[in-house]
Amino acid sequence: MEQPMQPLSPEKILAVWEGGRQQHELDRALTLLAAGSPGVSRHELADLTIGARDARLLQLRTLVLGPSATGFAECPECGERVEFPIDTAALAQPKELAATAREIELDGTRIRFRLPTSHDLAEVVAAPDEAQGLRRLIDRCVIESSLPDELPNETIKALSRATLEADPQAEIIISFSCPGCGQRWEMLFDIAQFFWDEIAAQARRLLREIDALAHAYGWSEREILSLPTQRRQSYLELVAA
Ligand SMILES: [Zn+2]
Known part of the structure; x- marks a missing residue:
């Protein structure tokens, strides 16, 4: 843009x-x-x-x-x-990040994911609590992987960490x-x-x-x-x- x-x-x-x-x-x-x-x-x-x-x-x-x-x-x-x-x-941060796919490797499995957008957040605001909201968000952002439908908690955690690392501007900490x-x-x-x-x-x-x-x-x-x-x-x- x-x-x-x-x-x-x-x-x-x-x-x-x-x-x-x-x-x-x-x-x-x-x-x-x-x-x-x-x-x-x-x-x-x-x-x-x-x-x-x-x-x-x-x-x-x-x-x-x-x-x-x-x-x-x-x-x-x-x-x-x-x-x-x-x-x-x-x-x-001067550089605008595109919402293109990223990849992490977890226990030998490669997982492709993309970075969340306002559309994604809007889809998960109705979640009953923060943990389920995060799970839904990560679910939406995972693109094709050979993982089970219900992602294990460890995978959710690793993906949410990887997401923040890839889009640090999304979290300004003072x-x-x-x-x-x-x-x-x-x-x-x-x-x-x-x-x-x-x-x-x-x-x-x-x-x-x-x-x-x-x-x-x-x-x-x-x-x-x-x-x-x-x-x-x-x-x-x-x-x-
Ligand atoms: Zn004080």
């Missing part, structure tokens, strides 16, 4: 937020990407491996809000709120050390959830700005959104003064 991504205009941010509010997180991630990927269908985006999806989400976040972000985590030991810097440009008590821990950083929360905050802020300017000047929503950001901010300062 070579098409360059585009930043999101204020109108698009509002449309993405409205479209994604009621969606499952998997669909939200695609709604975000689709808004920033003109000319690419939602179906194509859902065919990206999860790592490739997340690389594009990191790129889009960088385009829309710049590379620097601040995350928060809670110390599992003492409950202190820990702030941590995130550089979305640095976290994005290490922490608590300034309060010194506890160290690791946490998964979910760019889809993080970026969605930021877009939701942006959308709410835009609505407040439209509300304030419409009250003050009687302008329409369209007129207010068509103002360059800097100009909008200048009027907001006047209104607040």
